[in-house]
Amino acid sequence: MKRMIVHCGEQSTQMALLEDGRLVEFAVERAASVRLVGSFYKGRVVNVLPGMQAAFIDIGQKKNAFLYVDDCLHPHLEKQPKQKPPITSLLRVGQELIVQVMKEPFGGKGARVTTHYSLPGRHLVFMPQADYIGVSKKIERESERNRLKQLAEAIRANEEGIIIRTVAQGETVESLAQDMGTLRQQWKAVEQAALAVSAPALLHQDVSMAERMIRDAFTHNVDELVIDDRKQAELMKSYVCTFDAELVERVIVYQDREPIFRRFHIEGQLDKTFQRKTWLQSGGYLVWDQTEALTVVDVNTGKYTGTSDLEDTVFFTNMEAAEEIARLIRLRDIGGIIIVDFIDMDSDDHRKSVLEQLERTIRKDRTKCLVVGWTKLGLLEITRKKVREQVMSRLYTSCPTCDGTGKRVPELQQL
Structure with missing residues (x-):
């Protein structure tokens, strides 16, 4: 049996994926933290580094974001490294542009951003400025790959890119077109928001961790989605209904007094996982x-x-x-x-x-x-x-004394 378990706490939301009771995937999102990956910002170029073929972009975060030349070139130039122009011919200090976060800030570094925009949906990923059609490698049957490519060609406009996701196997052109329409509207909203504000500004924030995992992993292969918060369960039912009404009945509210992670033996598995x-x-x-x-x-x-x-x-x-x-x-x-x-x-x-x-x-x-x-x-x-x-x-946080090394000076050396 395959289950998705969601614990909604005051400080964080935690989600676990179980296969026959065994923990295979875990995610946590703290209420105080904001996920940046996938979000769109209107940024301002604050520094251009010709020697690194990169630039720093102010997107309103503590650390300036980093934009490599590969991530701001037209897609057709990527396969021809010799034709890469200098970063100074593409960006200038003070320039404002739309960027999308592709990597979270960590280790003292700012976020990494790109101008190769992509918006993920249930069945496909929409790339508004890339003339490209791709199909997930996990769809192996050649006849199905060809069928999905034909459907993608039918629903896209010129200079639009589409990557068909694994969950799209067996789907109709109507399902893909509906997904595409929703993503086009999202991109249009990003463009309109960019016209109305000055940099730095958030234009579009990606969905929550729970919604993202449900969108990407809650398929007909999952038997149950169990949530220990009634309000969140109703919200998730409404969200699931937007892409697959048949799955709504698999969303279950957990009401027992025993903590949900203890009930499904997740706590003990987590303790062992991070040793x-x-x-x-x-x-x-x-x-x-x-x-x-x-x-x-x-x-x-x-x-x-x-x-x-x-x-x-x-x-x-x-x-x-x-x-x-x-x-x-x-x-x-x-x-x-x-x-x-x-x-x-x-x-x-x-x-x-x-x-x-x-x-x-x-x-x-x-x-x-x-x-x-x-x-x-x-x-x-x-x-x-x-x-x-x-x-x-x-x-977890590192020990402030040893910085996470877990070692101390021997007593003889302390004398």
């Missing part, structure tokens, strides 16, 4: 370490000694670890470069099987991931799109 050492069912374990540059995962056999020879023990542990690593990367919402140090394997077939296991499991992740492959040192490289701080940073 530096996470145990595998076999007795092996993973060690997670993060730096500004990358995340490293070390695989160990631990308590597991196997039942036959060493190679089989190592292979079994690595196979189990590959599946768990893919799940926890998604659950922790880790972005950027990820390096996995699996236990050394002599067999090329075993190495291939572990790689395939990881690739197969990581396909379930809705965030863009790429399993790069094995390095010459036998490490496995993964990249995952990074748009915000990982979940752990939103749930």
Whole structure:
């Protein structure tokens, strides 16, 4: 059974996705914080950096946003790097322009913005200034891909771009056209708002975390959407009704006295998820370490000694670890470069099987991931799109004394 569980608290809203009772995705949005990704701003150029081919844009936040030349070029020029003009020919100090946030500010850096605008809907992503049609790679059947491309061509105007989402499989042209019409209206509202204000100003704010997850993940494969707040449940029913009325009856109000995350055994799973050492069912374990540059995962056999020879023990542990690593990367919402140090394997077939296991499991992740492959040192490289701080940073704060290192000076050195 697949369930989406929503806890509405005074300080935050938390959402969990369960598959047969196992936690596979978790998100949290604090009431005091504002999500920037997806939102549109009218910004003002405050500094142009020719040496970096980038510019700083004032969008009204504490830190100025960062705009790379690749993110403000016409899409047709991106594939021809030699034709990239200098940033000074595209932007000037004091210029006002519409930008969309593509990456949250974190680590002392401002948000990253773009002028390649996109508005996501239930069935498609609308790109108002890109002459392009794409179909989700998760739609594998060629006949369905071609059908959806034809529908996209039928509903778009010249110079408009469309990316068909996975949930659009089997949908009619009417459903796609309705989605497209709504997104066109949103873009028109952004343009009109930009004419009425001076920079810096917010033009359009993206939907809440709960609405976003429901829009993107609440499909007919999900059996229940359980919410512990009646008012929010009614709002979610109204929202779901705008794109799929058949799913409304699956929205359930949770009324028991026992906290909803305890009732569905989410609390205990969350506690284990964010430990530096996470145990595998076999007795092996993973060690997670993060730096500004990358995340490293070390695989160990631990308590597991196997039942036959060493190679089989190592292979079994690595196979189990590959599946768990893919799940926890998604659950922790880790972005950027990820390096996995699996236990050394002599067999090329075993190495291939572990790689395939990881690739197969990581396909379930809705965030863009790429399993790069094995390095010459036998490490496995993964990249995952990074748009915000990982979940752990939103749930915990670093110790002000040790800054999160968890170490102290030995007593002998203190004397």
